[in-house]
Amino acid sequence: MAGHEADVIIVGAGLSGLFAARTVLAAGLTPLILEADERVGGRILTEEVLPGLPVEIGAQWIGDTHHRMFALADELGVETFPQYDEGETTYELAGSPVLRGDEFHRRFGGELAELTTVLRLLDELAAEVPPEAPWRAPRAQEWDAITAGAWYDGQGLSPVARTLLEICTVGILAVPTVEVSFLHLLFTIQTCGVTAELFAESEGGAQTTRFVGGTAEIPNRLATLVESHLVLDAPALLIEHATDSVTVHCRGGRSARGRRVIVAISPMLAGRLMYDPPLSGYRDQLTQRMPNSAAMKAFFVYDEPFWRADGFNGQLISDVGPARMSNDTCIPGDDHGVILMFLEGEQARTHGHWSQEERQAALTAELVRHYGDKAAHPVAYVDGEWGSRQWTRGCYNANCGPLVWTTYGPALAEPIGVIHWASTDTATQWSAYMEGAVESGERAAREVIEALG
Ligand SMILES: Cc1cc2nc3c(=O)[nH]c(=O)nc-3n(C[C@H](O)[C@H](O)[C@H](O)COP(=O)(O)OP(=O)(O)OC[C@H]3O[C@@H](n4cnc5c(N)ncnc54)[C@H](O)[C@@H]3O)c2cc1C
Incomplete structure (x- = not known):
């Protein structure tokens, strides 16, 4: 790719970057996406826990008002199915033993x-x-x-x-x-x-619907539409920008030159790139103050969803933990029972440092408290930690502490010369979600298309 030229360079092939590339291409401009990882999708990651049984280490659901995502799935031919939601939730709060919902x-x-x-x-x-x-x-x-x-x-x-x-x-x-x-x-x-x-x-709201074959079908299929404009294993390190041109330098001495750049990575990661000339202190102060949060998902697979027969929906709420919430995440047509346990905030920070065996043991004990001894015998287990992934460094998204929005908020999405900003963290609808990623990619592409006439 050395010496590669395009109208619009896009840093990051997550959903926002891919959607921006597709939109730019449809407008008759040439995009070039530089993706640091060896795969597309970023915070969307589907893995097979057993042959033919996908689980979502990253994003999993969409909700009824995620209109852009429904339209995109439709366009890409990715089918959806409803989240299972029958039976009672179990509660373990305020020193009570586990109680059924009623x-x-x-x-x-x-x-x-x-x-x-x-x-x-x-x-x-x-x-x-x-x-x-x-x-x-x-x-x-x-x-x-x-x-x-x-x-x-x-x-x-x-x-x-x-x-x-x-x-x-x-x-x-x-x-x-x-x-x-x-x-x-x-x-x-x-x-x-x-x-x-x-x-x-x-479950409801943001978590009503899942994708057949796994959520990664969305970025994977989107990537095929822009395949010849995508370079994997190309981490951007430095953005040299002038009035009407930009050069993005990647690891390994590779570079790409364009008329505009869309930086489609979370604000904290965008702040770790070098810019020449440097960006304003105002923008830098913002990116210093938008850390990514901490979440992990852990999946237990059983021969069957035994909790359903006992009248449970697979959702637990607990202040004992380690997981504070869980979910029935079985796949229609597959006999296995799959329970997803969420570790979020301090729980992810603490248990993310444990060995997988220790984590699994602590989570198993919790499942046994809620669903009995059958929960002690999973046939498979997998979990996913995000803080140590070099190109994500935490999830689900970026959060603002006190006085960040009112002091630095305008610097979040406002273009700086030829540099435009995407990523779900810059969205105004469903920020933090896939829906927000699509919105931000669409917005950044529109800015570029307008600027380039
Ligand atoms: C565990 C988890 C569960 C989630 N659950 C849901 C859910 O159920 N529903 C939902 O709607 N959303 C969910 N989300 C959020 C959703 O995944 C994100 O909103 C969305 O995928 C973000 O897309 P993005 O393009 O904005 O960013 P990203 O996905 O972070 O994409 C950024 C891309 O840029 C690449 N990159 C980073 N640095 C560089 C660099 N220097 N040079 C080149 N490339 C670089 C990264 O590798 C990545 O591919 C979840 C996320 C996680 C992690």
């Missing part, structure tokens, strides 16, 4: 009502946050000066309601609520619609 609702009805009230209030406040410019919310300064955790603590909630709220929120942000600003939480809610879309106790 019993939990009977015992803790008052606490659950408190939660409903807080979620309604969150929806009302989030409606005041413009997702394209959260710093312009009428109370932006006030909300950005406190953490989501501090705001939760101020609501006078009972311990059970407060714990449930923490579990649900960490399930979305993948960091403890003391690490994100309250404005960031409201922004997240607003980009997704309402809390019901995000915090559904049973």
